[in-house]
Each structure stands twice: as C-alpha cells, then as structure tokens.
Amino acid sequence: MTRMTWTFPPERVDTPEATALRRDYYYDVASSYWKRPATEIEIDEGLLNDGVELLTPPTGQFLVARFEGKPAGCGGILMLDGERAELTRVFLRRDFRGRGGADGLLRSLEEEARGLGARRMVLNTRLDLVEARALYARHGYAEIPAYCTGPYMEIWYGKEL
Numbered sequence: 001m002t003r004m005t006w007t008f009p010p011e012r013v014d015t016p017e018a019t020a021l022r023r024d025y026y027y028d029v030a031s032s033y034w035k036r037p038a039t040e041i042e043i044d045e046g047l048l049n050d051g052v053e054l055l056t057p058p059t060g061q062f063l064v065a066r067f068e069g070k071p072a073g074c075g076g077i078l079m080l081d082g083e084r085a086e087l088t089r090v091f092l093r094r095d096f097r098g099r100g101g102a103d104g105l106l107r108s109l110e111e112e113a114r115g116l117g118a119r120r121m122v123l124n125t126r127l128d129l130v131e132a133r134a135l136y137a138r139h140g141y142a143e144i145p146a147y148c149t150g151p152y153m154e155i156w157y158g159k160e161l
Helices: 016-034 042-049 101-115 130-138
Strands: 060-067 070-079 085-091 120-125 155-160
Touching: 016 060, 016 070, 016 085, 016 155, 060 085, 060 101, 070 101, 070 130, 085 101, 085 155, 101 120, 130 155
Parallel strands: 085 120
Antiparallel strands: 060 070, 070 085, 120 155
C-alpha cells in the first residue's frame, strides 16, 4: 500500500506553479467575497502590487504545498518586525482539501517563521472564511485586537510560537 505524502518546500512566488496557486487563491477568496466568480481581469488587478516580493528571506517566506508532488496549495509569512510574523495567502485547492494538507502547511509556515526569528504569529481574515478560521483555532490561534486595517479584514488572530 502506497502512502500519500505532503511536502511543503519554499518556492519563489514567480514560478509558474506558484503563480498559478496565487491566482487560484485570489479567485477563491474574491469569488467568495463577491458571491460570484472573479474575472481574469479582477484577478490580475488583485495580484498587481500585492507585496509578494517580500515573501522571501529575510522579510518572509512562501511555501508550496505539494501532494504526491502535485502543487496543491500555498502559504506565506511576512516578518512585520523583529519578533512578529504575519500569516498570509494560506490556501489549498478544493480537490486537495480534507487530506491533512492544511495542518501540515500551517505547521511548516510556523516553523519557517521561527527560523526567521519570529516569536509570535498574527493574521487577519474575514468572518465568512469559516474553514480557515476553524483551522487557525484548531492550531491555537486566538482572537486579538486589530494590528492593521483594510477593506477585507474583519477579525485578527495571534499565537505565540
């Protein structure tokens, strides 16, 4: 019996697979927010100047979740200061959900943050992203006061690493 495996290697955000995952992430969250499918033009506009160039050491890191070698998801961390990292762009393609990848991805992102010197992880999200919020709660994230503001930020979480 072959065991299905997940890996979570760091990857540049501009590789073809990372770019496709970032587009899928934006499509997923934007379509959910707008309650209609996001268009290609809206995805392009959403990804323009989105700051992903900072998701590389020493300012951050970007991981690609792979299931049996296939790109299945992604996630990033951004160092906000010397001790705090922000979790961002955590995503699994729908076909890969329910197989334990989200838990492994989150653990790997936390380990990367520790490696960059973070002692605390923070994040912001929307109230309607129920599955994401459940993932964070399952991993010990608790609601905190807002540390930033923006149009798609409705709830903030934090965790000591």
